[in-house]
Amino acid sequence: MDFRLLGPVRLHAAGKAVEVGEPRRQAVLAVLLIDAGRTVDVDVLVDRVWGEAPPKHVRRSLQAHITRIRRALEQADPDGAQVVRDSGGYRITIRPQQVDVFRFRSAFQDHPTDAAALRAALLLWQGEPLAGLRGPWVERTRTALRHEYVAAVVAWAEAEIRGGNPLATIARLTELADEHPLQEMAAAALMRALYAVGRGADALARYERIRLALRDELGADPGPELVAVHQAVLHHDLRPRHVTPAQLPADVAAFTGRAEQLAQLDRFTGGTSRTSVVVCVTGTAGAGKTATVVHWGHQVRDRFPDGQLYLDLCGYDPGEPMPSTDALAVLLTALLPAGTEIPLMPAERAARFRTEVAARRMLVVLDNAASVEQVRPLLPGTPMCAVVITSRDSLAGLVALHGAHRIEMDRLPAADAVTLLHRLIGERVDAEPEATAALAERCVRLPLTLRLAAEYAVSRSRTPLSRLVDELRAAQRTLDVLSGGSDQRAAVRAVFSWSLRQLSAEAAHAFAVLGRHPAPMFDAHALASITDRPLEQAQRSLDALVRANLVHATGSDRYGMHDLLKAYAAELDDGIDEHTALDGAYRYYIAAIAAAMNCLYPGEAHRRPSVADSKYPIPVFSDAHEARDWLDTELPAVQALVAHAATHGWPEHAATLSALLFRFLEGHQETAALAINGHARDAAHAAGDHIAEANARIALGGLHKQAGRTKLATAEIWAAYSLFGEVADVLGQARAVGNVGMIEESTGRYLPASDYYTTALALFQQAEDVTGQAHMLTRLGTVEVRIGSESAAHHLRQAMELHRQAGHRFGEAWVKIGMGELAATEGRPADAIQLHTEAADLFGQLGHQYSEAWAIDGLGRAEALCGRLSDATNHHRQALGLFRQHGDRIGESWALNGLGEALHARGHEAAARDNHADALAMATRTGCREQIARAHRGLARAATGATARHHHEHAIAIYTELGLRHVVREQVADDNER
Known part of the structure; x- marks a missing residue:
């Protein structure tokens, strides 16, 4: 049963609406629902429903309405909600989450930066809140809810903009801003969204509109945030706002006890220390350290307005603990806007992390730390942040050297342990207090084992607790004999083994096998592969394990395990052939990834490793977007699997x-x-597999090239070339040489790039690889356009024909970019616009934003040639945003220069100069010589006198060095004209 207030007042049960009655009765119900679970005084009810002048027999009318509401509730669900009479008033017996208002608020409190969760919460709005009702209280409540709605839409929009999806927000933000013309928060968000999609002029117009409205209506000026957004748009520097992470896991249901530890956490983190606050929560496994810290974190969220970071360091997982350098990368990814470069070296990552959190009041939870060495690089250097670390280790070094506070946790006090069992099992505990106390002791009063025992007791509801205690005592006695004495570890393992008894044989087998699974999360497909069972059976097993508290949900159809349970599961025999089970897991992931990649890039299927048909069920992907979403979701699991494979043979x-x-x-x-x-x-090198090592090095080279690390990229690619040569792999050598050409092209050295592409083309022809030939013809034709070679058109036409033969749409899109550049140089700007637009559309369909950015940047250059300077400016800005989002530093310098050129043509000299200066800095950092020259050329246009000559001479020298004589002639003509 659920209730709706965000629209007409409604009661829903079993999927059907139940009629409440006339508006006054709806108002009575609405007052009770707004205070769900609390008693509303009769006088308050009367005042809210009838106002200041109620009728003479108002209490009789109220009683009649309450009676009819009770009938409606009983009709909907006889065992559901009730309206009860308490001392002085009435109370409706429901949970707040049964009311849409509270569900809406909860989403925005618990997931303030999660675009998907916020989007879902906004769907709860079904029109005007409390529609059809009247009265002062109704109007006050409706107004408050409208304000919450505005804040919610803005929060959702900011999350979408940060996530790279600003276009999705514009329609709703525009509607909101039009409906609330004085709402500055909505206007600021709309301006950010408009700017992000390249509509800077519209963003400025929106600012002018609210500025005039504020002046006319209130006689006021825009506030500082709106002014700051306006200035950023004017100067083309509207970068994403600070990301506000909210990473705490969900609070633990029926959390009980630990009052002393919660008070200590408050005391240690609530002061005014001038040094960073570090708290170590240490103690035995299963004591509820993580649950306590997470529970406390949710209680004090308001004290950390800049966000909460949470990271499981996997210190006690069966696999390896997370290296601190990887942990820093994860933390920085959560803190930085998408596409921001994360340093490679550990010391640089640690320094960047300290910089990012220096001015933020944040909570950082480092869970399951293995050692002081693992967490020391993760400590902020500011008192603004509170760091709470959980570990089974005492972490003495942090206390001695960093002044950390320690909170020790062991078993629950006996009374708290019994209380927890009561909350989980229910009234049976009252009937057997002695057995309950004995059960708590047999579970060594640890929250983890208590929860498992409670679930087992609930599953056997007709069995007296005393009999269950006898069974557990027998199981522990057996383990004591096997282990040579009674200890806590034996007791815990006994509870684990006891809790397995409620499971079917297939679920117990699934639990044991999951202990061997290297990934931190898994789904039914993964379980089916490692158990060699049908998918439906795997899902049944997971459902049973969730009910038994042996695994927990981590997201939509994904699950995880407590590290203590995972370690125990890994010890179980159950006839498991670990090698076969893990081989099944790897073969499943390989087959599923291959299917997703074939959906995304079918024209390159033959370039990827040959994969046998899977004997296990794999996901079905209906389109490229679905395939990409699945790969994104599974990436953490795949990363863990690759690390395990590399270190475990x-x-x-x-x-x-x-x-x-x-x-x-x-x-x-x-x-x-x-x-x-x-x-x-590293794994391939250790195994002596030259081809595999070379393939990995080519991939690493591409990553370094994109980030502008040219020397590292070149070293990896030439190493790959040598390895391919040792095994006479001509196709591999062709790929390596082609990649060297792309490095040369990325830095603007088109003549050597052309030579490398020609060599690689011959090698691909020798290897009879059509896709490789098409790629090289694409790149060769494109650089030939830039150096003015007459062969460009021929090579690009050849490339298009080969890509189409192979059904390689990704390659076709890149050819269109080259053809668009050719059309621009030949004085056909309309064709150039068409070709770049088609390329951008193709990349968009494939979900490959990294390549889409290049098409959009080229579109901006073509539009500038047509005199469509406003469109050119917008598209260069859009490309710049995408390049930054995906960390393409060389692309960023291209877009900055394009933006500067368009702004110069529009007469915005200062803004043009700023963009060319930024382009010069970025191109110098990445060694992109052509863009360095292009930036100098732009700065020369925007300057006068000696400064202009200085930039002009630099541009001439670099263009001459690169052999771009036609550009030199253009530069000289520019100088003469000026």
Whole structure:
């Protein structure tokens, strides 16, 4: 049963609406629902429903309405909600989450930065709140809810903009801003969204509109935030606001006890220390350290307005603990806008992390730390942050050297343990107090074991607790004999074994097998592969394990395990052949990833490792977007699998997963891509697999090239070339040489790039690889356009024909970019616009934003040639945003220069100069010589006198060095004209 207030007042049960009655009765119900679970005084009810002048027999009328509401509730569900008479008033016996208002508020409190959760919460709005009702209280409540709605829409929009999806917000933000013309928060969000999609002029117009409205209506000026957004749009520097992470896991149901530890957490973190606050919560496994910290974190969220970071360091997982350098990458990814470069070296990552949190009041929870060495690089250097670390280790070094506070946790006090059992089992506890106390002691009063025992007791509701205690005592006695004495570990393991008794044989087997699974999360498909069971059976097993509290849900159709339970599961025999089980897991992931990649990039299927048909069920992908979403979701699991394969004797699986994901990881998830390909390279090297090592090195080279790390990229690619040569792999050598050409092209050295592409083309022809030939013809034709070669058109036409033969739409889109550049140089700007637009559309359909950015940037240059300077400016801004989002530093310099050129043509000299200066800095950092020259050329246009000559001479020198004589002639003509 649920209730609706965000629209007409409604009661729903079993999927059907139940009529409440006339508006006055709806108002009575609404007052009770707004205070769900609390008693509303009769006088308050009368005042809210009838106002200041109620009729003479109002209490009789109220009683009649209450009676009819009770009948409606009973009609909907006889065992459901009731209206009860308490001392002085009435109360409706429901949970707040049964009312849409509270569900709406909860979403925005618990997930303030999660676009999907916020989007779902907004769907709860079904029109005007409390529609059809009248009265002062109704109007006050409706107004308050409208304000909450405005804040909610803005929060959702900010989350979408941060996530790279600003276009989805514009319609709703526009409607909101039009409906609330003086609402500055909505106007600021709309301006950010408009700017992000390249509609800077519209953003400025929106500012002028609210500025005039504020002046005319209130005689006031816009506030500082709106002014700051306006200035940022004017100066083309509207970067994403600080990301506000909200990463705490869900609070634990029926949390009980730990009052002393919660008070200590409050005391240690609530002061005015001038040094960073570090609290170590230490103690035995299963004591509820994580649950206590998470529960406390939810209580004090308001004290940390800049967000909460949470990271499981996997210190006691069966696999390896998370290295601190990987942990820093995860933390920085949560803090930084998408596409921000994360440093490679550990010391640089630690310094960047300290910088990012220096001015923020944040809570940082580092869960399951293995050692002081693991967490020391993760400590902020500011008193603004509170760091809470959980560990089974005493972490003495943090206390001694960093002044950390320690909170020790062991068993629950006996009374709290019994209370927890009462909350979980129910009234049976009252009937057998002595058995309950004995059960708590047999569970060594640890929250984890108490919850497992409670679930077992609930599953056997007709069995007296005393008999269950006898069974547990017998199980522990057996383990005591086997272990040579009574200890806490034996007791815990006994509870685990006892809790398995409620499971079917297939669910118990699934639990044991999951203990061997290297990934931190899994779904039914993964379980089916490691148990060699049908998918439906795997899902049944997972459902049973969730009910038994042996696994927990981590998201939509994904699950995880407590590390203590996972370690116990890994000890179980149950006839498991671990090698076969893990091989099944790897083969499933390999087959599923191959299917997703074939959906995304079918024209390159033959370039990826050959994968046998899966004997296990794999997901079905209806389109490219579905395939990409699945890969994004599974990436953490795949990263863990590759790391495990590389260090546990499965180098071939590490190499295969890396090679399959090559195109997906291009321009996407750089940190994960570096880890996956790095593990694959190291595993292949240790195994002496030259081809696998070379493939991984090519992938690493591409990542370094994109980030502007040219020297590292070149070193990896030439190393790959040598490895391919040792095994006479001509196709591999062709790929390596082609990649060297792309490095040269990215830095603007088009003549050597042309030579490398020509060599690689011959090698691809020798290897009879059509897709490779098409790629090289595409790149060769494109650089020939830039150096003015007459062969460009011929090579681009050849490339298009080969890509179409192979059904390679991704390649076709890149050819269109080259053809668009050719059309622009030949004085056909309309054709150039058409070709770049088609390329951008194709990349958009494939979900490959990294490549889409290049098409959009080219579109901006073509529009400038047509005199469509406003459109050109907008598209360069859009490309700039995408390049930054995906960490393409070289692309960023292209877009900045394009933006500067368009702004110069529109007469915005200062803004043009700023963009060219930014382009010069970025291109110098990445070694992109052509864009350095282009930036100098733009700065020369925007300057006068000696400054202009200085930039002009630099541009001439670099263009001459690069052999771009036609550009030199254009530069000289520009100078003469000026």
